[in-house]
Amino acid sequence: MKLFDAIAGLFGKGSIMSDKSSPAPSSQTGQPAPAQPAADAWILPEKHREQLAKLFESLVNPVNIHLFTRPGPSDPVGEFAVSFCRDLSRLSDKIILHREELGAQEARTQGVDFSPTLLLEPQRYSIRYLGAPLAEEGRSFIETILMISLRDSGLSKESRELLSVLDSGRLIKVFVSPTCPYCPSQVLNAFRAAVERPKLIEAWCVDISQARELAELHGVSSVPHTVINDQLTMMGLEPEQRFVAELATLRDAASLSATLRRRPGETSQADVVILGAGPAGLTAGIYAGRAGLKAVILEKNVLGGQVSLTPVVENYPGFSKIAGVALMDVTAAQARRYCEIVNEEPVAYEAGPAGLTVKTATLEIRARALLIATGATWKKLDVPGESEFFGHGVNYCATCDGYLYKGRAVAVVGGGNTALTDALYLKNLGVSVTVIHRRDRFRAEQYLQDSVARENIPLVMQAQVEAIVGDKAVKAVRVKESKTGKSREIAVDGVFVAIGETANTEPALALGCELTAGGDIKVDEGMRTTIPRVYAAGDVTGGGGTRQIVTAVGQGAVAAMSIFEDLSREKK
């Protein structure tokens, strides 16, 4: 996917930049630069201008955006940033754009030497984007404008308390890619903190597809990747409170978790606690709420589950084509009308005669029923080098980390739909891809196999990965060929592992639920597990043999109705 296509997915909805007259910021793609639009032409399509103008009606204080670009015509990404910000400033008189040049006095004063760099309300806050806020980061950019204008970080009470005692400075750099759906939430964690304690906290969002040198300097090889004071590194998206705790203490989650677990928590009551805000959990929340049950969804990561990582969904009824993150945005918004969604990780589960208890770092919830909708995660190869190089060449999410390998070579390991989709996606990004599969044929659907053949993607069939080798980063993958029994190394800069999924059964095991021979949670036709009042739905049960969004959604609804029936019977 070219950068222009990524911009077309601004806000992850695949459409905000679909106006064909818009410029492609081609310095990143190696293509010749197209003509820039006339100074007064809009690059935001009309539909989005209307939506944004409505959103900006809630702005209270002015937001000054200082945009630094290189002088001259050789900066198409900078020009894109100018057009984008100019459009926003034309939609609200509260958004004021100041154009600055690199090398000028203001750039020196602000320590800016990269084009484009955006500073938001620099008189008051230290918030900057290195690189235009493309695609997914469009979301964090708009949210940050709102946050700054309202002078409200939107942090929880607990996070504010933690930051109120901070007495030394922090510089947070969040490295992102335009297609990473997790990244905007991590950027917002950092920017919220910078709004909360403006004198002490500075936060940057660094686009690795644009600010490559800085990303390399920090050894970034998966996103989001967060560095605080060049001292503490976080890999992945962190729930807000954990992020803030690590930021405040400069200690990592592992060393903090013991302390957090001992904190006395607030206790609340619910009819049902739902673990996981993927399609199954969100649907169950909607059905439970509509049945009059008090439901609380606990999500330890990003809302939307695996679907938030899916670039495009084409088989969900009602939408011929929709970005995964957009589908989950509307589902989560609908679920919020019927139940509470709490972004915290459960740390303990108990089932007793009096009911069920789930604890997070700050909450204790007593419930009459528990629904496990924790989905599934990528299977590991379990070969030497895999954990050692995780985040340094070993990846599991092509959508998130593909950009890092543009112009470089990777191996995709696997033979199913995900592996071939990843291979095609990476090839399209300009990555040199080889698919390695242990069997002589693929499990993937025929149309994907045909596309891989059409794209001339090299295949290494009947080859078992033995090891991932390198020094500081991955250098090669070692495979053993079944036919000859011989091992050989294939030189690559990265490996994408796409060999299937394992059900997230940790809560089920903690509660004593039985599993199937395949390692999924065993359920009856009403999604009841083998432990009374504990239910399961979605991929964690095997997803009815298909592991699809529709099956997860269907099972979530069935589980909620079973819970309603069982609890109603109990009342009598």
Ligand SMILES: Cc1cc2nc3c(=O)[nH]c(=O)nc-3n(C[C@H](O)[C@H](O)[C@H](O)COP(=O)(O)OP(=O)(O)OC[C@H]3O[C@@H](n4cnc5c(N)ncnc54)[C@H](O)[C@@H]3O)c2cc1C
């Ligand atoms: C790359 C990719 C592309 C796909 N494309 C499609 C497609 O085009 N069409 C289709 O129908 N399906 C597709 N799928 C499959 C589909 O995404 C899944 O079947 C579906 O998301 C399953 O929903 P779920 O709610 O059961 O689980 P998940 O989506 O996995 O959600 C589970 C949620 O639970 C959370 N969680 C885990 N453990 C805990 C815990 N202990 N406490 C709290 N929360 C927890 C997770 O963070 C996650 O958010 C795709 C999957 C992938 C990976």
